[in-house]
Amino acid sequence: AYTEKNTYTRNELVGIAGKVRDPADLSDVKDATVIIRIFDAENKMVDSTSLTSDEYGVFTYVYTIPPDAVLGDWRIEIEASKEGYTSATQVLSMKVIGLYIQVMREIYERSFRDPHIEPFDVTIKVTRISSGATEEYTTGSDGTIPLAEIFGDGQRVEEGSYIVRIIPPENNNPEWVRKWGTTHIVPYTGSGETHAPRFEVRVSLSLTGETILEIDRSFNVILRDSSGAFIYDNIRRGSNKIQLVNKPLEIRLRTIDSWENYLRNTIYFYLQSARVTQTPIIERVAYGTQTSYGHGGEGVVYGEFRPDINTILFELDASKFFSFDELYGLAVSSTLNTFIHEFGHQVKENILCDPGANLGGEHWGDHLPCSNVELAYDEGFANLFPILVTDWSPMLHKYVTWHRYDSSKYKGVCPEGKTGNYIEGRIAGLLLNLYGIADPNSGVSRADVLHDFIEASRVFQRMVGHPPRSIDQFIIIKHFLDPNILDSIREICSRDNYDIQLSFLDPLRGVMRVNPSDAMAFIVPANIRISFTQPVGGYEYSELNSREFVSVTTLLPGDSFISLAPGYDAKIYIRGYSAASSYMDWTVIEMKGHENKVGKLIYLGGGRMFVGEGTTIHLSHIGGRFIETIETPNTIITLHSEVVICVEDNETTIVENFRGLVNVNTDSDNLELYTGYKTSVEGDEIGEPQRIGSEEIWWEENLTKPEIVRCILTKDLDNLIEVRNFREGENGYIVLNLINVEYGDNVTWRIDDETPLQRIIQERNNATVVVELDTSTRGEHKVEIYLNGELKEEIDYSVSSEEYLTNVMKAVIIAVLVLVLVTTLSYLLRGRGGTTKYPPPPPPPTNQLEHRISHGQMRTEKFTSLLT
Ligand SMILES: [Zn+2]
Structure with a gap:
């Protein structure tokens, strides 16, 4: 016999069950008499009962422990008997502990x-x-x-x-x-x-x-x-x-300490479910930053990040910080929101690293303007992050409430006269509405929201060279990726809503064309004019100069892209308007005008482009193939992959086919065709295609120019497969091809003991880092390369010619890219070949954000040098 457990409280039911068997052959004994006696802790018999076993020998009994039962060790005695035979007494023990x-x-x-x-x-x-x-x-x-x-x-x-x-x-x-x-x-x-x-x-x-x-x-x-x-x-x-x-x-x-681990774990698992990066980065974000509590005192600063010690300092001591108390408590206050906000900054810095962003200046409150739009955007994301995490967490959202930037102080025209682009709370509000999560109970996956935010930012980074730095830039890439969001964007950004200005809708700066068409163009900062055939919206405006900013527009047949001046390059990404939203489905066109000519490219509609006289284009595809036909004054070219098409002044067309199938149709004899690939030609006047030669790859860096520097490698580097140097105009560069790197690895370099510069690797396995050399001073120089703080390489070089004396460039990194395809490298250095003059990339900041304050009546941001 047995009871189902050993310990009972008063009023509990005790189930007792057993089976009577014949000791001779262990067969079931039916109709046996079973006596059960229960004794309390004072050895007093409190119950006695007699049962009969069933046909399988089984008996069951339920006893209720009385409310006044004596606490302590109890005993149950059980005996069975049949036809004069009686079993031995079996004793069960149990404990009554009371409540x-x-x-x-x-x-x-x-x-x-x-x-x-x-x-x-x-x-x-x-x-x-x-x-x-x-x-x-x-x-x-x-x-x-x-x-x-x-x-x-x-x-x-x-x-x-x-x-x-x-x-x-x-x-x-x-x-x-x-x-x-x-x-x-x-x-x-x-x-x-x-x-x-x-x-x-x-x-x-x-x-x-x-x-x-x-x-x-x-x-x-x-x-x-x-x-x-x-x-x-x-x-x-x-x-x-x-x-x-x-x-x-x-x-x-x-x-x-468990409270803190609980929050870090929540962030860790959230990032994991958002599938945005690999485990080492997620671990770095969730666990890599130290915290320290109890730094209160003057002011109402709740939290600040100190990069010099990689620590977030909190004003309250941890016993109050994690208290449910009504003054400080999680349920009614914001300490937990502050905690996750600070980690939101870590997410952005580790996953969308952008040393060039201007995060300086002051911010005073999430409904008040920041000193610049880049700081406001950074804070806007950090404000969004705790909402994503707490909505996502099955536990946190039950006792953490935080407003959703929807009150009137975030809406309408701001009394300080700044647009919502400067106001972090409005940016958070826009993102909540854009992603359909303004309502805490909306069914949108919060993990998908972060995934999309980061993927869109990475696409922008790939095209422009850095992640979006303002809410305007973020909306530009979102609109390019998904034209259908435009109506809701306009509503959310309207003057009586979050009042956020979108440059591509600005009649003075933007394109002002938002009606659906069959194609969309994303224009990267370059020296390009766009001439529109059909301005819309009643504006006279018909040309866009994208010298300084990124923009997006729909394309109509007849729209043309024109280099600003002879010899200048342009870069345009084109995708089909109605194509399903895809992050990798467009055609990339680089264009350059010939000497004394401006390059000209006209959209003909239906995935066709026209290349004007005196223009060379390099066309390649990422994913889909939206532009399939290129026309020149004398030729129609149908293509499937990557070509260079050059239309000479004399209307001779030169086609160089780099890969894939190209079909050329012409009646002119002014066509030169070079190919190493399958190419078909229709037209009587054309001879056999010539084998493609060592043509100058003008959209990539040019390796044939003389070196300005002579490098001597002094150490091996197991993470480096190649170090080479090249010149470009007056500048010198070292290209580091890195292997065995991980997301988040930190490459630092220093020239002649100057302030080091760094780049956080955003790639996996292979990455390319380009170091711009100081060529302003003639003589011997030294470059030290560090990986994650460890000296990996020392490179000596000398500047040998006086022509570099006037060049005052400090070392900057110009790009970091995965070296997956050879063509990928071309994006890295595109625009630096020939006579192209893109605006130089901004120098990395020598300052790092020191002081971040999440929720206080007063906010200040202080900066201090990371590296001094
Ligand atoms: Zn912040």
Whole structure:
């Protein structure tokens, strides 16, 4: 015979079951008489019953432990008999413990989704409210104390109202105190014992002897309610009262280090579900940044990031920071939002690294203008991030509420006279609306939102050389990727809504054409004019000069792209308007005009382009093949991959086919065709195609020019496969082809002991880093290359010619790209060949954001040099 468990409380049912068998052959004995006697802890028989076994020899019995049962070790005796035979007496033991209070701690380890729970060795102080008398208890090895002990005489519970304080041991270890700013190990609402985790409970007994516990007020304890769920919030009078009838009082405490791990883990798993980068980066974001608490004092600064020590400092000590208290508590305040906001900055810096972004200046409040649009955009994303994480988390959103940037102070024309592009809260509001998550309950996957944000930013980075730096740039790429969002974007950005100005809709700066067409163009900063055949919207405007900014527009037949001046290059990405939104589905065209000519390219509609006289284009595809036909004054070329087409002044067309099938149709004899690939020719006058030779790849860097520098490699580098130097005009460069690199690796270089410059690798396995040399000073120079802080390479070079003396360029990195395809490298250096003059890339900042403040009445941002 057996009972289903060993420990029972009063009023519980004890199920007893067994089977009677013949000791000779172990066969079932039916109709045996079974006697069950139950003895309490004082050895008094409290029950005796007689049963008959069924046809399988089985018997069952249910005993109810009475409400006044004696606590302690009980015993059950069982005997069976039949036809004069009687079995030996079997004895079962059980323990009646009565109701109890149990205190457990939740321990979160890093990278683990669920906590483990273990008994918490604490002092419990119970104050009887009517008398003020306080008694002290300690939990046993299983974390329990019988309720009859703390609310009664040890045998039975007495009615009354009590305040129960749970006081864990303190940690005086100096390292603990330095990190957490407190000796407490759990959230406290203040410093003394009175501020320990606590609750008020009214204990009463029903007429039938049931023990009723009513808890209507609690601070920083996680209580189990009558349904068995743990409540991760304070119990407040009049709202979420807990009533337990004959149930143990089960309590959990989450220590402050577990609290922090819990938040870091939530961020870690969120980033993992967003599929945005690989594990080392996610680990770096979630766990790589240190935190330190208790740096309060003057001001109302809640959190600031210090890059020099890679630490986020929080004003509150951790026991208050993680408190549910109504002053500081998670439920009503913003400490948790602040925590995740600061990690939002880490996400952007690690996944969308952009050393060139201008994050300087001050910001004073999320509804007030920042000093520049790039800072506002950075803060806008950091404001969005906690909303994504808490919405996503099945636990956090239940007790963290944060507004969603939808109140009137974020809408309409800003009293300070700045557009929403300068206001972080409006940018967060726009993103919430753009992604359909303004409503906390919307079904949109929060993981997909971050995924899309980062993918779109990466596309922009690939095309322009850096991630979007303003909300305007972000909307430009979103519009290019998905033209269908335009109507909702215009609504969200309208003057009486978030009042965000979109440059491509600006009649003075933009294109002003938003009606659907069959093609869209994304124009990269270059020296290009776009001439529109059919200006729309009643504006006279018909030309766009994209010298300084990125833009996007729909294309109509007849629209033309014209180089600003002879010999200047242009770059345009074209995709079909109606094509399903895709991140890799467009045609890339680089164009250059010949000497004394401006390049000219006309969109003919239907995926056809016309190349004008005195123009050379290089055309390639990423993904789809939207532009399939190129016309020149004398030839029609149908192509499938990558070609260079040059239309000479004399109307001779030169076609160089780099890969894939090209069909050339012409009646003219002024056609020269070079190919190493399958090419078909229609037209009587054309001879056999000539084999493609070593043509100058003008859209890539030119390796044939004389070196300005002579490099001597002094060390091997297992992460470097090639170091070569080349000149471009007056500038010198070193190209580092890196292997075995990971996302987030840090390449630093220093020339002649000057301030080092760095680049965070955004690629995996292979990456190319281009170091621009200081060629302004004649003589010997030294470049040191570091990977993740370790010196990997020293390169000596000398500037040998006076022609470089006037060049005052400091070392800048111009691009980092995956070296997957040879053609990829062409994007890296495109525009630096020939006479092209793109605007130089901005120098990387020598300053790094030091001081980030999330939610305070006053915000300031301070900067300090990362590297000094
Ligand atoms: Zn911030």
